[in-house]
Amino acid sequence: MLSERRLQVLRAIVQDYVGTEEPVGSKALTERHNLGVSPATVRNDMAALEDEGYIAQPHTSAGRIPTDKGYRLFVDKLAGVKPMTAPERRAIQNFLDGAVDLDDVVARTVRLLAQLTRQVAVVQYPSLTRSTVRHVELLSLAPARVMLVLITDTGRVEQRMVDCPAPFGETSLADLRARLNSRVAGRRFTDVPQLVEDLPDGFDPEDRGTVATVLSTLLETLVEENEERLMIGGTANLTRFGHDFPLTIRPVLEALEEQVVLLKLLGETQDPGMTVRIGHENAHEGLNSTSIVSVGYGSGGEAVAKLGVVGPTRMDYPGTMGAVRAVARYVGQILAES
Amino acid sequence: MLSERRLQVLRAIVQDYVGTEEPVGSKALTERHNLGVSPATVRNDMAALEDEGYIAQPHTSAGRIPTDKGYRLFVDKLAGVKPMTAPERRAIQNFLDGAVDLDDVVARTVRLLAQLTRQVAVVQYPSLTRSTVRHVELLSLAPARVMLVLITDTGRVEQRMVDCPAPFGETSLADLRARLNSRVAGRRFTDVPQLVEDLPDGFDPEDRGTVATVLSTLLETLVEENEERLMIGGTANLTRFGHDFPLTIRPVLEALEEQVVLLKLLGETQDPGMTVRIGHENAHEGLNSTSIVSVGYGSGGEAVAKLGVVGPTRMDYPGTMGAVRAVARYVGQILAES
DNA sequence: GCTGGCACTCGAATGCGCCGAGTGCCAGGC
DNA sequence: GCCTGGCACTCGGCGCATTCGAGTGCCAGC
Numbered sequence: 157m158l159s160e161r162r163l164q165v166l167r168a169i170v171q172d173y174v175g176t177e178e179p180v181g182s183k184a185l186t187e188r189h190n191l192g193v194s195p196a197t198v199r200n201d202m203a204a205l206e207d208e209g210y211i212a213q214p215h216t217s218a219g220r221i222p223t224d225k226g227y228r229l230f231v232d233k234l235a236g237v238k239p240m241t242a243p244e245r246r247a248i249q250n251f252l253d254g255a256v257d258l259d260d261v262v263a264r265t266v267r268l269l270a271q272l273t274r275q276v277a278v279v280q281y282p283s284l285t286r287s288t289v290r291h292v293e294l295l296s297l298a299p300a301r302v303m304l305v306l307i308t309d310t311g312r313v314e315q316r317m318v319d320c321p322a323p324f325g326e327t328s329l330a331d332l333r334a335r336l337n338s339r340v341a342g343r344r345f346t347d348v349p350q351l352v353e354d355l356p357d358g359f360d361p362e363d364r365g366t367v368a369t370v371l372s373t374l375l376e377t378l379v380e381e382n383e384e385r386l387m388i389g390g391t392a393n394l395t396r397f398g399h400d401f402p403l404t405i406r407p408v409l410e411a412l413e414e415q416v417v418l419l420k421l422l423g424e425t426q427d428p429g430m431t432v433r434i435g436h437e438n439a440h441e442g443l444n445s446t447s448i449v450s451v452g453y454g455s456g457g458e459a460v461a462k463l464g465v466v467g468p469t470r471m472d473y474p475g476t477m478g479a480v481r482a483v484a485r486y487v488g489q490i491l492a493e494s
Numbered sequence: 495m496l497s498e499r500r501l502q503v504l505r506a507i508v509q510d511y512v513g514t515e516e517p518v519g520s521k522a523l524t525e526r527h528n529l530g531v532s533p534a535t536v537r538n539d540m541a542a543l544e545d546e547g548y549i550a551q552p553h554t555s556a557g558r559i560p561t562d563k564g565y566r567l568f569v570d571k572l573a574g575v576k577p578m579t580a581p582e583r584r585a586i587q588n589f590l591d592g593a594v595d596l597d598d599v600v601a602r603t604v605r606l607l608a609q610l611t612r613q614v615a616v617v618q619y620p621s622l623t624r625s626t627v628r629h630v631e632l633l634s635l636a637p638a639r640v641m642l643v644l645i646t647d648t649g650r651v652e653q654r655m656v657d658c659p660a661p662f663g664e665t666s667l668a669d670l671r672a673r674l675n676s677r678v679a680g681r682r683f684t685d686v687p688q689l690v691e692d693l694p695d696g697f698d699p700e701d702r703g704t705v706a707t708v709l710s711t712l713l714e715t716l717v718e719e720n721e722e723r724l725m726i727g728g729t730a731n732l733t734r735f736g737h738d739f740p741l742t743i744r745p746v747l748e749a750l751e752e753q754v755v756l757l758k759l760l761g762e763t764q765d766p767g768m769t770v771r772i773g774h775e776n777a778h779e780g781l782n783s784t785s786i787v788s789v790g791y792g793s794g795g796e797a798v799a800k801l802g803v804v805g806p807t808r809m810d811y812p813g814t815m816g817a818v819r820a821v822a823r824y825v826g827q828i829l830a831e832s
Numbered sequence: 833g834c835t836g837g838c839a840c841t842c843g844a845a846t847g848c849g850c851c852g853a854g855t856g857c858c859a860g861g862c
Numbered sequence: 863g864c865c866t867g868g869c870a871c872t873c874g875g876c877g878c879a880t881t882c883g884a885g886t887g888c889c890a891g892c
Contacts, residue, residue: 181885194835199886217841217885257654259723293643295629305631305643305651313643313653316595385597391729392747409730519854532866537855555854555872 158208164191165201166210167234170222174472179219224435224469227447231432231473238474240482244272248482252490258282258312262387265463265487270390272479275467276412278450280386280422282310282460282491289340289348292374294333299323302366304373310460310491318373320366328363332370345378384419384461388412397468407442412466421448422462428452430477435469445469449476453484455491463487496546502529503539504548505572508560512810517557562773562807565785569770569811576812578820582610586820590828596620596650600725603801603825608728610817613805614750616788618724618760620648620798620829627678627686630712632671637661640704642711648798648829656711658704666701670708683716722757722799726750735806745780750804759786760800766790768815773807783807787814791822793829801825 158166168189172180182195182202191198202220205211210226213219222230240248251268255261262279269277293305300320307313335358339351352374356367391412394405411417417440424439425431433448443466450464464480496504506527510518520533520540529536540558543549548564551557560568578586589606593599600617607615631643638658645651673696677689690712694705729750732743749755755778762777763769771786781804788802802818 179885183885195885196835196837197833200834203887213886215841215843218843219885290635291633291641293631293633295631295645297628303629303645305645307633307641307643307653313651315645315651389751392744392751395744395747406730406733409733413727413730517854521854533854534866534868535864538865541856551855553872553874556874557854 158205159201161191161193162201162205163229163234164189165198166205166222166226167230169202169205169211169220170226170230170234173221174470177470179214179221181219184219221470224437227434227469227473228437231434235474237430237481238478240478245482245486248272248486252486255490258310261487261490263389265483266387266389269463269465269479269483270393272483273465273467273476274390274396275393275465275471275476276388276390277463277465278386278388278412278418278422279463280384280419280461282308282312282454283384287312287460288342288344291341292333292336294329294336294370296324296326296329302329302370304370304377306374306377310455314377316373316377318370320369322362322366324363324366328359328366332359332367336374348378349375386415386418386422388418390465393467404445408446408466411440411442422450422464428454430481431464432473432477447471447473449473449480451480451484453488453491455488460491496543499529499531500539500543501567501572502527503536504543504560504564505568507540507543507549507558508564508568508572511559512808515808517552517559519557522557559808562775565772565807565811566775569772573812575768575819576816578816583820583824586610586824590824593828596648599825599828601727603821604725604727607801607803607817607821608731610821611803611805611814612728612734613731613803613809613814614726614728615801615803616724616726616750616756616760617801618757618799619722620646620650620792621722625650625798626680626682629679630671630674632667632674632708634662634664634667640667640708642708642715644712644715648793652715654711654715656708658707660700660704662701662704666697666704670697670705674709674712686716687713724753724756724760726756728803731805742783746784746804749778749780760788760802766792768819769802770811770815785809785811787811787818789818789822791826791829793826798829 165185168185168191169180172185172188182198185191185198186193186195202211205226206213206220209223210229211220212223214221248268252261252264255264258281262281265279266277269279288309289306290309291307293307295303295305297303297317300323302318302320302324303315304318305313305315335355336352339355340348343351352371355371356364359367391409394408397404397408421433421438421440421443428451430449430451433450435447436444438444438446438448445468446466447469448464448466449471450462452460452462454460463484465476467476503523506523506529507518510523510526520536523529523536524531524533540549543564544551544558547561548567549558550561552559586606590599590602593602596619600619603617604615607617626647628645628647631645633641633643635641635655638661640656640658640662641653642656643651643653673693674690677693678686681689690709693709694702697705729747732746735742735746759771759776759778759781766789768787768789771788773785774782776782776784776786783806784804785807786802786804788800790798790800792798801822803814805814
């Protein structure tokens with residue numbers, strides 16, 4: 157087990173490195189943090205920390221930089237979450253309050269997060285899985301063509317074309333619309349399949365095919381839309397990455413474009429609380445030198461999606477975590493209101 | 495006026511520079527293109543071209559690179575549009591054919607363009623201005639709360655909440671829905687305002703306030719959504735920009751995030767044909783070292799939006815233009831079919 | 833167990849010289 | 863009049879040696 161002072165030294169190294177972006181040496185450390193001991197002592201502690209794998213030297217005779225393991229310890233034990241100041245909170249709230257619809261909420265959230273953290277922000281659209289159906293609308297566009305519109309409680313709208321096997325009259329359509337909504341309105345997506353299972357039975361035989369087609373399209377929509385979408389912003393902040401960055405930035409940009417990858421990363425943990433993935437803890441290779449801070453958010457306590465930021469492992473964890481948490485909280489409020 | 499050979503020299507310079515990314519000298523030129531004259535002659539031509547401002551030297555005793563003016567001449571007079579090969583066309587068609595909804599069409603188009611051109615692709619969502627109303631749906635969510643859903647002929651769906659000044663019964667709602675649709679379905683957005691002007695007159699006095707509120711929300715939606723959205727992809731290709739690129743890439747990423755800027759640039763010309771904006775021709779400062787190739791696309795001949803790519807001024811113009819044109823054509827087809 | 837001292841290491845920065853691609857100009861030839 | 867070969871000149875890039883200094887590890891002493 158590491159002594160208290162060694163942990164302090166690690167903390168100081170992380171803080172200085174994050175601030176200066178340069179390997180930190182023993183002398184600089186004692187000058188900037190009053191640890192009450194001499195550089196020589198700190199050197200011993202550093203050697204010990206290096207043995208344990210918490211820090212490393214980029215090359216002999218250079219200062220030390222934290223390893224992923226070092227950051228991990230820092231995040232878990234040494235640093236808290238830095239709360240936002242009151243003015244910051246007000247600014248967040250004001251900025252988000254102006255949103256007019258769901259897209260706008262998400263777009264504003266992305267901008268806000270990117271600005272606050274000066275990193276790349278990722279916001280997942282509220283998931284359909286845990287949300288409920290507000291309404292299903294059916295529109296007849298042609299005798300054998302129906303448009304299905306699904307409206308969720310989070311304000312999201314999805315539409316699908318349905319080509320019917322047989323012509324379908326307006327009255328039948330109205331009938332189906334009414335019955336369908338009486339069954340599924342207000343219900344959870346996951347419950348819908350059972351709820352509509354026997355619905356075709358109540359219809360005329362010649363209409364049953366069409367009803368079944370519509371229903372299966374509806375179910376498809378529910379499933380497909382679980383391949384959730386997300387919005388990304390602040391990629392310009394990647395340019396602050398590092399000195400060597402042409403090599404670093406490319407795979408990151410590529411990974412960010414692969415939304416599937418990000419969704420997988422975000423979804424990896426069910427825990428709606430704050431998650432920090434550091435460097436190689438990220439399964440995706442392109443993100444091995446980045447850290448991802450994410451947290452669930454949602455209306456009324458229950459998390460329906462995640463948001464977070466992607467940045468260099470050398471990031472201000474307490475500040476970033478504070479910003480992410482605060483934004484998630486306010487977005488949840490906004491969603492609950494609307 | 496420049497002699498025929500000097501134009502040839504310019505063309506050769508552009509081609510070589512685009513290929514090698516390095517300033518091109520007189521000797522290399524005569525070796526790679528059989529111009530039938532000696533390097534010394536080419537040098538004279540180059541000096542002339544430089545006087546005219548078509549090419550420049552990065553520093554004394556280096557090769558020449560084209561200026562924006564040089565590229566402009568190249569695009570206008572010296573190069574055509576390189577058509578896609580048959581296999582490429584098939585690939586484009588196959589890739590786009592798999593799309594299931596409008597979002598998907600746009601997403602696939604972006605990916606496709608980015609891959610084909612190895613540059614940043616930008617696709618504007620089909621504009622509402624020139625499209626027509628397919629259907630307006632009204633849903634009662636609470637006694638004094640109505641959701642308005644607008645469906646366009648391009649398959650786009652927009653929804654808005656309406657808080658009514660007074661409770662509004664289901665029958666009144668159905669009535670409004672029917673009357674509204676009989677007037678606006680199939681009509682152009684621009685025509686809608688006149689078409690619904692006197693609609694409230696036909697309703698009971700106590701309902702007129704609500705009807706007016708709903709209508710004004712509808713009109714707002716039409717206008718607001720003219721602030722069109724767009725999708726961007728292939729930003730990872732920015733890393734191929736150049737050697738000096740940390741300085742170059744940053745403002746580009748920033749400009750790309752400012753969707754307003756891009757929309758403005760795309761919208762600057764009404765011409766639905768192919769537009770090429772080179773370097774400083776782009777009003778936005780961050781894009782001064784990029785060129786934008788864009789073209790209108792749309793279902794059934796009429797352009798409803800634009801798509802294009804953003805790349806370094808040093809790009810393969812004929813190839814890029816060919817790809818952009820081909821993609822636009824096929825996207826138009828897809829939209830016309832659905 | 834902490835501290836000051838000391839020798840050592842090694843990357844970054846600096847300076848220097850060479851090389852070669854590329855230029856401009858000029859005199860001569862078709 | 864235009865093209866060509868020749869020639870002197872320029873200047874950035876590259877390789878190399880040198881210096882400089884931050885930082886280290888170790889050791890003897892308090």
